[in-house]
Structures are given as structure tokens and as C-alpha cells.
Amino acid sequence: DAGVTQSPTHLIKTRGQHVTLRCSPISGHKSVSWYQQVLGQGPQFIFQYYEKEERGRGNFPDRFSARQFPNYSSELNVNALLLGDSALYLCASSPTGGLNYGYTFGSGTRLTVV
Amino acid sequence: DAKTTQPTSMDCAEGRAANLPCNHSTISGNEYVYWYRQIHSQGPQYIIHGLKNNETNEMASLIITEDRKSSTLILPHATLRDTAVYYCIVRVEMNSGYSTLTFGKGTMLLVSP
Numbered sequence: 001d002a003g004v005t006q007s008p009t010h011l012i013k014t015r016g017q018h019v020t021l022r023c024s025p026i027s028g029h030k031s032v033s034w035y036q037q038v039l040g041q042g043p044q045f046i047f048q049y050y051e052k053e054e055r056g057r058g059n060f061p062d063r064f065s066a067r068q069f070p071n072y073s074s075e076l077n078v079n080a081l082l083l084g085d086s087a088l089y090l091c092a093s094s095p096t097g098g099l100n101y102g103y104t105f106g107s108g109t110r111l112t113v114v
Numbered sequence: 115d116a117k118t119t120q121p122t123s124m125d126c127a128e129g130r131a132a133n134l135p136c137n138h139s140t141i142s143g144n145e146y147v148y149w150y151r152q153i154h155s156q157g158p159q160y161i162i163h164g165l166k167n168n169e170t171n172e173m174a175s176l177i178i179t180e181d182r183k184s185s186t187l188i189l190p191h192a193t194l195r196d197t198a199v200y201y202c203i204v205r206v207e208m209n210s211g212y213s214t215l216t217f218g219k220g221t222m223l224l225v226s227p
Contacts, residue, residue: 004157033214042201042217043158055212090157102148103215105157 002027004093004106012112013081021076021109025093031055032074033103034066035090043090049074050096078111086113118202123222126196132189134221136202139183146205147178148215149187151198158201158217161187192225199223 005024013019025032031050035043045058049068068074072093078085088110092103119137126132138147146165150158162169162176164185169176175188189196201220205213 031212035215035217040219042199042219043215045214045216048212048214050212056214058214092157102160102163103158104160107155107157 004091004104006089006091006106006109008109009107010110010112012114015081015083015113017081018077018079019081019111021078021089021091021111023074023076023091023093023106025072025074025091026104029093029095029104030072031094031096032068032072033092033094034074034076035092035105036060037088037090037108038084039087046076081113083113086111118204118218120200120202120218120221122219123224126189126192126223126225128194128225128227129191132192132196132223132225134187134189134200134202134223135184136186137184138202138204141182141204143182147176147182147185148203148205149174149176150201150203150215150217151196152201152220153195153198161200163205192223194225194227197223197225 007022033048034046037043047066048056052068063079066076088108090108092105094103146163148163149161152158162174164176178185199220199222201217203215
């Protein structure tokens with residue numbers, strides 16, 4: 001079985017641009033969460049979606065948005081990119097969104113803003 | 115959120131047991147302790163979780179003190195591939211009934227030959 005798939009793996013953008021990151025969860029998993037990991041820090045929670053609805057949002061500005069599609073894949077969008085948005089963006093999937101099953105993380109998208 | 119405190123780094127000789135401590139003195143009665151690890155340039159990997167009792171799986175053992183204010187992750191026979199950042203996390207339950215993970219900086223475990 002394929003794990004959590006994220007695309008692209010690496011991305012370079014210019015300040016002010018927008019970016020779309022994509023995530024395909026494990027087959028059968030209905031919940032997707034997004035995390036941002038700045039170099040040297042642990043991952044920070046951005047969003048959680050379950051059954052196409054937003055279930056939770058972390059302390060991130062409105063420039064960050066996300067959505068989940070009927071096939072449970074998800075997109076993370078970031079507008080008006082800042083240098084500080086440079087990070088590893090991680091997607092995690094789980095069957096229901098609760099933690100009892102643990103989360104499975106993808107390998108992430110490395111975003112560099114110049 | 116219940117906060118966790120971990121040492122910044124630890125060393126372990128290959129083949130020996132690695133014991134990684136974590137303090138979570140403000141943990142609530144219904145909060146679980148989770149351990150994840152992150153090998154360089156990869157996403158975090160689930161290791162184990164527990165509430166009150168000690169737990170063991172094919173990867174590790176989790177020892178939680180009786181007062182639940184601290185725990186220890188044990189890798190019984192560390193290998194070079196266990197070199198990673200290890201995160202101790204207390205589950206946060208959001209109002210919607212779903213949970214998220216609050217990561218700290220973790221412990222960098224270096225396993226040496």
C-alpha cells in the first residue's frame with residue numbers, strides 16, 4: 001500500500017507569490033492534517049480536515065488555507081509568501097482524525113521562499 | 115496544552131538500551147503520551163503511546179510513572195538507524211472532538227558504533 005504522498009517534494013518561490021501543496025492520504029483514511037516545520041523546530045499544527053470539513057486550525061494567518069476533496073486528498077494554499085514561510089510542510093493522515101490510531105506522515109514538501 | 119520537557123540531546127552506543135526521558139507534570143487525567151521520531155529529512159514516524167500502563171510493541175517500550183508526570187521511552191537494542199529526533203507529545207483534544215499533536219523540540223538521539 002502507498003503511504004502518504006506529498007507533491008512537489010521541493011519548491012522555490014519568490015516573496016509575494018502563492019503556492020499550492022498537495023497531499024494524498026493512505027487509502028481508507030478520511031482525515032488529513034497539515035504541519036509546518038521550520039528548520040531546527042518541531043512541526044507546528046496548521047489545519048485538520050475530516051470528511052471534507054475543517055476540524056481544527058492552528059495559530060497561522062489567513063494567508064494559509066486548505067481544503068479536502070471528495071477522494072480525501074487535500075491542498076494547502078499559502079498566499080503572499082514571506083521569507084518566514086520557508087519550511088518543510090508535512091501532511092499526516094489518519095482513519096478518523098482522532099489519535100487512537102496514530103498519524104502517518106508523508107515526507108513533506110520543502111518550500112524555500114527567496 | 116500539557117507541556118513536555120525533554121533533554122536536547124543524548125548519546126547511546128550501538129546495541130545498548132537507549133532510555134529517553136520526558137517530563138509532563140501538567141498532564142491531565144485523560145491525556146495520552148505519544149512518542150514519535152523523525153529521521154533526517156523524513157516525516158515523523160509513530161512509535162508508541164500510552165495512558166497509565168506501561169506499553170511495549172515491536173519498536174519500543176513506554177514506561178509511565180504512577181503519578182503520570184513523567185515517562186521514559188526505551189529502545190532495547192539501539193542501532194545506527196535509530197539515530198533521530200525523538201518527540202514526546204501529550205495529546206491535545208480540540209473542541210471539535212478531534213485531536214492534534216503539539217511537538218516540542220524533541221531529543222536528538224545519536225547512536226554510535
